[in-house]
């Protein structure tokens with residue numbers, strides 16, 4: 693995995709720009725501006741600002757080719773997506789990750805190929821499965837800790 697990705701925080705708006713670069717391998721600002729004008733109704737200046745920020749962050753490379761700047765991605769889409777999902781999963785109790793993965797699978801259409809890959813991955817995971825997933829939450833931020841310490845809080849339960 694790329695080390696750049698872990699340190700990067702890509703905003704929702706920047707993500708829109710990254711998708712254009714990932715899909716087209718190398719593009720000029722004109723092309724990015726055109727695509728995002730259609731989808732997001734952004735002005736030229738908005739897209740240019742975002743491109744500039746992504747270059748500053750190290751997510752994009754830019755090179756002058758003739759009179760035009762060509763943008764290429766410095767991070768791979770799959771690495772960025774993985775970093776993004778890890779970020780989301782860091783916000784929930786580890787004990788809950790199995791349930792969340794289950795609901796993600798339930799809510800989305802998958803191909804036979806996807807299911808085949810998931811089955812193979814689950815089969816591999818059996819070798820490393822644990823009796824109970826360790827909770828690493830701060831006390832008071834998840835149910836498990838409340839139970840451990842015999843605290844009872846009204847409402848949510």
Ligand SMILES: [Zn+2]
Pocket residue numbers: 785786787827828829834835836837
């Ligand atoms: Zn927890």
